[in-house]
Amino acid sequence: MQTIDKFNFANKKAFVRVDFNVPLDENFNITDDTRIRAALPTLKKILSDGGSVIIGSHLGRPKGVTDKFSLKHILNHVSKLLGVDVQFAGDCIGEEAGLKAAALKPGEALLLENLRFYAEEEGKPRGLAEDASDEEKKEAKKAVKESQKGFTKKLASYADCYVNDAFGTAHRAHASTALIAAYFDINHKMFGYLMEKEVKAVEKILNDIARPFTAIMGGSKVSSKIEIIENLLNKVDNLIVTGGMTYTFTKALGGKIGNSICEDDKLDLALELLQKAKDKGVNLVLAVDTKIADSFSNDAKTAFAEVNEIPDGWEGLDIGPKTEAIYAEVIKKSKTILWNGPTGVFEFENFTHGSRAVGEAIVEATKEGAFSLVGGGDSVACVNKFRLADGVSYVSTGGGALLEAIEGKVLPGIEAIRGF
Ligand code: AMP
Numbered sequence: 001m002q003t004i005d006k007f008n009f010a011n012k013k014a015f016v017r018v019d020f021n022v023p024l025d026e027n028f029n030i031t032d033d034t035r036i037r038a039a040l041p042t043l044k045k046i047l048s049d050g051g052s053v054i055i056g057s058h059l060g061r062p063k064g065v066t067d068k069f070s071l072k073h074i075l076n077h078v079s080k081l082l083g084v085d086v087q088f089a090g091d092c093i094g095e096e097a098g099l100k101a102a103a104l105k106p107g108e109a110l111l112l113e114n115l116r117f118y119a120e121e122e123g124k125p126r127g128l129a130e131d132a133s134d135e136e137k138k139e140a141k142k143a144v145k146e147s148q149k150g151f152t153k154k155l156a157s158y159a160d161c162y163v164n165d166a167f168g169t170a171h172r173a174h175a176s177t178a179l180i181a182a183y184f185d186i187n188h189k190m191f192g193y194l195m196e197k198e199v200k201a202v203e204k205i206l207n208d209i210a211r212p213f214t215a216i217m218g219g220s221k222v223s224s225k226i227e228i229i230e231n232l233l234n235k236v237d238n239l240i241v242t243g244g245m246t247y248t249f250t251k252a253l254g255g256k257i258g259n260s261i262c263e264d265d266k267l268d269l270a271l272e273l274l275q276k277a278k279d280k281g282v283n284l285v286l287a288v289d290t291k292i293a294d295s296f297s298n299d300a301k302t303a304f305a306e307v308n309e310i311p312d313g314w315e316g317l318d319i320g321p322k323t324e325a326i327y328a329e330v331i332k333k334s335k336t337i338l339w340n341g342p343t344g345v346f347e348f349e350n351f352t353h354g355s356r357a358v359g360e361a362i363v364e365a366t367k368e369g370a371f372s373l374v375g376g377g378d379s380v381a382c383v384n385k386f387r388l389a390d391g392v393s394y395v396s397t398g399g400g401a402l403l404e405a406i407e408g409k410v411l412p413g414i415e416a417i418r419g420f
Contacts, residue, residue: 001418002190004042004163009051011106015159016042016192017176019166019397020057020074028073035168036074036081038397042165042192043082043109052104054158056092056176058116058169063126065117075111086111093118093154101158119144120151121175151175156183165192167199170413171401181416189417194397199414201373201394202405210335210371211237216327216358218243218341219378222266222273225341229273231407232338233282238330240285241273242343242354246307247316249274249286255308258292259315285330289320291344291351298348318344319354327354331361335369339392340376340403346385355382363391375402 018039023031030036046053055078060069072088079086084107089097092112100110115121125140132140152175156162162184164170169177181189191199213236217225222245232239241249247260252270277284287307292314293300304320305311319327331337339362343354359382366372374383375396383389396402405411410420 002187004045004190004192004196007161007190009046009049009161012049012051012161013054013101013104013159014046014051014161014163015054015056015155015176015180016046016163017166017169017180018043018055018057018192019168020055020071020078021059021168022074024073030074030077033077033081035397036078038194039165039192040081042163042194045193046163047082047084047107047109050106052106053109054101054104055086055109055111056115056155057112057166058121059114060116062114062116064119069114069116071111071114078111082109084109089113091117093151098154098158115155115174115176118151120148122172123148123174148175148179152179153183156180161188161190163190163192164413164417165194166413167195167396167398167401169401170195170198170398170411171404171409173412173416178412178416186419191414191417195413197394198396198398198402201396202402204371205336205338205373205406206235206408209235212334213336213338214238214240214330214334215338216240216242216331216340216362218245218339218343218355219376220244220261222248222263222270225403226269227407228340228403230276233273233276233280236282236338238283238285238334239277240327240330242287242319242327242358243341246287246290246319250307253308256310257308257316258310258312260290260310261315283330285326287316287319287323287343288326289322290316291318291320291353293317293351296345298350300350302350316344317348318346318351324354324357327358328361331358332365332368334365335371337362337365337370337372338406339372339374339379342378342382346378346382352382352385356386359383359386359388359392363388366392375399 062069086109089100119126125144215232215236244261247257247262249270251257252267290307292305344351346352346355362372372392373394
């Protein structure tokens with residue numbers, strides 16, 4: 001497999017798929033440029049070798065050409081960070097893009113307009129009438145898949161080599177994230193530095209496990225984490241199931257949960273997971289106490305309660321101190337740690353304590369030599385909010401992509417480059 005370090009980009013044009021899907025405020029100012037910064041090492045390496053870059057990205061979820069989602073809004077900032085006057089093509093596959101890409105000289109960069117302005121990027125039909133028949137849907141899908149080939153080929157035609165540095169979209173078989181790779185031979189397609197780091201971190205969690213291995217899965221719903229929880233039960237020694245999911249388990253076990261968030265149709269599933277954990281010898285750790293509130297608000301009245309004795313009218317919005325201590329003890333003894341999802345409604349300042357405690361315990365374990373991977377939007381927001389990112393081994397940029405990789409799925413963006 002080709003690697004970015006070994007490849008000499010001198011006089012080569014590289015199509016680099018990045019994830020510049022950054023948040024913008026109403027005046028189109030970037031409110032968090034982490035994703036742009038994360039791709040800089042790759043872009044800079046290519047330019048400093050004497051290559052040129054054609055940068056492709058999506059921004060938001062446009063359903064067609066939409067000014068709000070134009071990448072022109074981020075052009076100046078990309079130029080500033082990259083230290084190069086980046087050119088812009090206002091249509092990713094138009095004549096302008098082709099001419100500008102062809103005219104690029106060593107050390108120059110071109111940013112293409114939002115790839116998702118075209119339905120062909122995702123390969124999903126758009127504009128179908130709500131009452132479209134199954135036959136019409138099938139035809140529309142066939143048509144977009146057909147035109148996707150031309151779209152992909154056009155993007156590939158700009159460059160001599162393809163670099164994928166967009167881990168956040170690696171779980172999608174889109175034109176620019178996976179299909180385009182087919183137009184380059186094995187020596188002319190590679191991961192960017194960010195993608196390499198992400199893939200290595202996931203592989204360490206999947207294949208190179210120092211034990212004990214503890215996963216902390218938080219978040220609101222069991223239903224959205226079921227596959228990953230089941231997969232983790234085959235790998236971990238300890239599984240801390242926390243956050244809003246707690247109360248589905250508590251209720252399934254016969255506890256009183258007041259108004260706490262609960263998926264009533266997942267009670268049996270919760271019991272099944274507990275049984276599976278038992279059968280596999282996994283220590284599934286649940287909260288014993290909780291910080292309750294009399295309404296879903298930062299300013300609610302609060303108290304602590306046993307997790308299975310929440311009074312009517314109250315709801316659990318974070319873990320309590322006894323649970324924090326139990327989690328911390330498990331975490332600090334661990335040698336491999338995966339954290340996805342907060343222990344409570346960390347968006348409310350008064351319910352951040354548990355998530356902070358988990359983060360701090362992970363930092364301590366990491367100091368003692370554990371490998372810790374934090375991933376999935378909300379846990380990344382947590383470590384950033386608590387300024388703990390420097391104390392963990394790796395903070396993933398991937399949300400869905402990371403979870404799918406850990407579920408054991410082959411990600412199309414990875415497979416397209418290395419073949420498995
Ligand atoms: P997820 O998107 O599934 O990872 O869930 C993250 C969300 O779960 C965050 O927005 C949290 O506010 C929310 N959450 C965590 N704990 C609770 C809880 N006890 N009650 C309601 N929401 C929660």
